Amino acid sequence: MSAIRHALTTKREDDFAQWYQEVISEAEMAEESGVRGCMVIKPWGYGIWERIQRLMDDRIKAAGVQNCYFPLFIPLSYFAKEAEHVEGFAKEMAVVTHHRLIADGQGGLVPDPEAKLEEPLIVRPTSETVIGAAMARWVQSWRDLPLLTNQWANVVRWEMRTRMFLRTSEFLWQEGHTAHADREDAVEETLRALEMYRDFVETELAMPVITGEKPENERFPGAVATYSIEAMMQDGKALQAGTSHYLGTGFAHAAGIQYQDAEGTQQYCHTTSWGTSTRMVGGMIMTHGDDDGLRVPPAVAPHQIVILPMLRDKPEDEELLAYCEEIRKELAGMSALGERIRVLLDKRPGKATQKRWTWVKKGVPLILEIGGRDAASGQVSMLRRDKLWNDAAKANFVGMPKEDFLALAEAELDNIQSALFVEAKKKRDENITRVSTFAEVAAFFSEDKRYPGWAEVEWARPTGDELEDVVQQLKALKLTIRNTPLDAEPVSGACIFTGKPAVEKIYIARAY
Amino acid sequence: MSAIRHALTTKREDDFAQWYQEVISEAEMAEESGVRGCMVIKPWGYGIWERIQRLMDDRIKAAGVQNCYFPLFIPLSYFAKEAEHVEGFAKEMAVVTHHRLIADGQGGLVPDPEAKLEEPLIVRPTSETVIGAAMARWVQSWRDLPLLTNQWANVVRWEMRTRMFLRTSEFLWQEGHTAHADREDAVEETLRALEMYRDFVETELAMPVITGEKPENERFPGAVATYSIEAMMQDGKALQAGTSHYLGTGFAHAAGIQYQDAEGTQQYCHTTSWGTSTRMVGGMIMTHGDDDGLRVPPAVAPHQIVILPMLRDKPEDEELLAYCEEIRKELAGMSALGERIRVLLDKRPGKATQKRWTWVKKGVPLILEIGGRDAASGQVSMLRRDKLWNDAAKANFVGMPKEDFLALAEAELDNIQSALFVEAKKKRDENITRVSTFAEVAAFFSEDKRYPGWAEVEWARPTGDELEDVVQQLKALKLTIRNTPLDAEPVSGACIFTGKPAVEKIYIARAY
CATH class of the missing domain: 3.40.50.800 (Anticodon-binding domain)
Structure with missing residues (x-):
């Protein structure tokens, strides 16, 4: 066979962002739609998503979770119930205010002022509030628990800067929502979902990930604890590929999800939520793509x-x-x-x-x-x-x-499925560097390093203002804390930020 | 075994509408969501829908149609391009006007006046316009044709009176959209989709249907011809369970879907669209349900x-x-x-x-x-x-x-799958009555008949004002023309409306 030229004009090492766009375009996966922030997912991209859906849905069902479908629209008042949650989403939601158009008298159309909604409707950015309202109807007794639901749906978060598959105003996802009798059961479910995601992403997408807990400042709005799976892209940046949240009783209090326990006492449920999205497709591209284009793991190849x-x-x-x-x-x-x-x-x-x-x-x-x-x-x-x-x-x-x-x-x-995983894991492991001081962190991520990878450090898990201070120092270097790995060995050093005895390991990286 | 009582409190013969709601509620298929016009589809209802999706999707893929995903939002200007189409939908669309909420100073939230969209976005009631824009990008040459796409999506039509599964503001559906080089190929595709629906509904849902063309007044906005599958419910009413439209070149002109033919001349495409929705679940309930509740055909039973x-x-x-x-x-x-x-x-x-x-x-x-x-x-x-x-x-x-x-x-x-079909077809056929004059139509649908079924009549296929007159006469009796069956034998009588020589057979019925 004859020698063949590179298929793309941009190489990863020259301009990773441009390469990413080119892979998507040349592989005919998706394109800009003409609607701000929304993409059209073309057959090859959607075919991969359908494979992801099928394989993830099998796992969701195998765990005894039942699929439902909840409304696209959430009344404003539902949102107002959960103050902390709203705070986290309030800046980026699509608001429906009218239910009819009329002619504007100049050949165009305008929202009909006569058809203004009494209460605006929000296009769901996530469904905790509306599903919480349903759970409040469905849960009466401890016998109804745990209540395990999931939906496959589109959600909208108004994004100013969008990037195909990674951050679009509308995206497709699954969101699991569960209610439990107590903290222990809810935390177990949160971690079960996280492990399901790890297994899915590593097995089917051949993407190695670190499972761990997000720091306090990166928690889902209203959550008590947020866990994530973090993957390293070929430019060394981190991609949060899935999250699982233990929500405590906050959402249950807001929505009134109560049950009568075996002794006849009314109790609030402990709830969880967990989600993965079309973002995983972006992660797959940036994990396995090469200078000839996409490489799709056989498990998800159409x-x-x-x-x-x-x-x-x-x-x-x-x-x-x-x-x-x-x-x-x-x-x-x-x-x-x-x-x-x-x-x-x-x-x-x-x-x-x-x-x-x-x-x-x-x-x-x-x-x-x-x-x-x-x-x-x-x-x-x-x-x-x-x-x-x-x-x-x-x-x-x-x-x-x-x-x-x-x-x-x-x-x-x-073999291809395993080879892709092994190759990606080797790359990832080679690009995680143990660092002992904050000065070293700064040096590690200095400007001359193109794709530095992740820094592994120890810290004392500061909270409140002390944490805020750490976050700002990192932000100045365009860095974020990814997560605290769940399976880490005990630490013995000093916190690189505070000098106090460290309590755990964290990963620091630039991120998508 | 002991004798068992009826499972529902309402019998079909006493109050069909009430019975329908009770079946849905007792079978835990769906419930009101608290969001106006939107339902929550519960595991049993959604499980049936998942089965429908799987089996329909297999047929769609087998026909060489490729799934894609298009944006939820359609800019107002896209809609304004297709005047006739807008006219048909203009009265019932959800309009997004803002992309942010702010505190109202009284503990509540309001749309942020600073975040008003320059151009309102419509939540898709159907996607011809936005898919037409994509087709205009994708089609260049006759080699690109036919272009066969489908999407599974949620759509919103603002409905004043809603009924679960049958008519909800938001519903789930698949919408096929295809572009062709000429009329012949597009009409063939329109009828292929219709036949796919007939086969699906009769085989998997065990619902007998009549395939036929809708009268002019019932066409999809902007279509040249609309075809439907019509099923008879146990109260004798008709349910349109799926439609397929030949759109001519109207949408292609509006969106600019053009191709260069083999001779190098620019031509407009002929397009089609076809859809089925969660409405089929309602049809299944009203076809097979009995006084003990739902009966699900094995092919779609979770x-x-x-x-x-x-x-x-x-x-x-x-x-x-x-x-x-x-x-x-x-x-x-x-x-x-x-x-x-x-x-x-x-x-x-x-x-x-x-x-x-x-x-x-x-x-x-x-x-x-x-x-x-x-x-x-x-x-x-x-x-x-x-x-x-x-x-x-x-x-x-x-x-x-x-x-x-x-x-x-x-x-x-x-056996159960076939028995349900045979039983439903027998009921349907027994309740279609040949009628020869308009007076007989009026008598057939007179008030004392609870569930009269359908009238089969011959007509001269009037158009324009003459048709409008017929439509109004029927409307006074709460009747509609369902369709002209495709496989009918030649007719020989007189048009029951005009007395002219009849040209075809039609079905007249009350309808959902």
Whole structure:
């Protein structure tokens, strides 16, 4: 096979942000919609999201959580009940004030002043308030607990600066909401959801993450504790890929979620909420993409294998297509990663190399190119997308007999899934640096380092003003505290901010 | 088994509307949300919708249509482009005018006057305009056609009178949108979607429907032709359960969807759109429900079989549960209707008869009651929900050896699916009456007939003022023209409205 050029014009090392946009555009995942802050998710991007939904939903259901659907609109008064919560969202919500348009007399349309709503409606930025109101109706006795619900929905947070998949005014997500009899059960659920996210993201998206608790200043508005999974992107920045909140009894008090315990006493529930969103797609791109475009882990690839016949617009094409179809059929009957293999035979007209680049940029895990001579001699030529470039910067197509490929295909997809995870974890681990003083933190993140990664430090977990002081110092360096890892070994040093004996480890990083 | 009482307090024949609400409430499918016109879809209702989504989505994908996601918000200017279309929707849209709230100084919140949008945003009532804008970007050449897209989304139409599942301000649906090179191809797609709906609704929801073209006055705003599937509810009213529109080139002109044909000439696309919604769930209830509650066709039942151990809170329970679990496992490994059987072992505490009624009201196709003596003797007791009441008004539980039931289960679920369809079709056909004059129409729908069904008449397909006159005459009797069936035999009589020679058959009915 001939040497092939890079598929993108921007390399990661030159301009990561530009590279990201280019991957999305060249892989035809999404595009600006013309509506401020909202994107159009195109078939390849949506296909990946559908895979994510299916696999996450299986886990949610397996945990005994039931899907429901709650209203898009939340009356203003619901929001006003939860003061601290509103504070956190009040600056970025879409407000519906009218329910009708009329002609403006100049050929245009305007909201009808006669159809002004008595109470404005908020387009949900998250659904704690409206789901809390439902829970208050559904929970009567301790027998009704735990109440485990989830919804797949669109939410809107008015964002000034948007970036596709990572931060858009409207995005798609799942939000789990649960009510429990006591603190212990609610905290357990919060951590169960977090572990579900870790397992999902690491297994299906092949993205290694750190599970941990967010610092006080980064808590979800109204939460008692917020936990996150944090992934490192290839530019060294952190991406919060999912969060799980223990909400205490605050939301239950606001919404009146009460139950009668076994002794007949009225008690307030302890609630949790947890969510992941289309943001995970952005994380997947920035974890696995290379200078040729996207690389999709097989578990979430809409097509795991694409067969590309090298059509020549000649009568022999018929034989070639028959050979390809035979392979397609065999593959479609096989399983990998616990499911039927998703294989596409791309019969569209067009030059084979151009078509190959289309699929390379889309990140299909395995590409099979098959020419007339291959068909005649029972061969195929296989490209593993995760190994597209070898050291000599040549495409590593591997030719082999059809039977060998069929015997290999299932294992190959499994291998790609693990290889992507191993590669990403190695990169991540290499880019976490232990740092002992604040001066070292500043040096570590100094301007001359392009993609510095994360600093691992010990601190005394300051609170209140002392914490605020730390946050401001970090902010001056464009840094944030990501989380305190849950599984960390005990610490022994001094807090890099206060000099007091440290109590735990945290990660510091620039973040999306 | 003992005789069992009716599960609902309202019978269909006494008050159909009240019965409908009661079924939804007793089956725990949905409830009012506290947000005007919006419902909360509860796990059982949402589980049915998830089944519908899955099965419909399979058909959509099999037709080569690709799922995308488009913005929730549509700028007012997009709407203003399509005059006729706006006219049809202008009276019922939610309008976002602000993007921030501020404190009102009295402890409440108000839209921030400083954060008024320059251009109001409409919460999509349907997405032709915003998808048309995307199509204009995506289509360049005849090679890009046909362009076949679909999205699963929530939409909002401000409704004054709402009824759960049938007419809510926010509802869930799928909307297909396609662009084609010419009229022929677009009309073919319109009819393909219609046939897909017919097949889906009849096969999976066991709801017989008439496929046909809507009269001119009932067309979708901006459409050249609108087709529908019409189902008859048990009160004789019609329910439009899905629509498919041939939009001509009107939307393409408004949005600029143009392509270069093979000869290099710029042409406007012919577009289509087609949709089905959570309304289908309402149709399913009113087609199959009986005086004991819901009956769910096995193809869309979240649980197809529920096993109810008759627990006695005694040590023997353990043996009983082991026996039940063994049966559950065997069933879970079997397939019916092309998929794995969905079976639940309901181990919750509580009286067996109460639990039985919970599942009867939810309409689970097969209920297995198993007591300690059954476990000891290898028996089960089976209830087919579709045959709950025999002529003697007794529950027809049938006892049999476990092995017999396991050998029977797959076929039994298939049988229930067909039996529900056959029963509904028989009822529907019996309630369609051929009528030859307008006076007969009036008599047929006279006040003393509770649930008259549909009238089948011939007409000359009047247009313009003549049609308007017909529509008004019917409106006075609270009647509408449903559709002109596609597969009708030629007609030979006179138009019941104008006396002219008839050209086709139509159905007249009261409708939801």
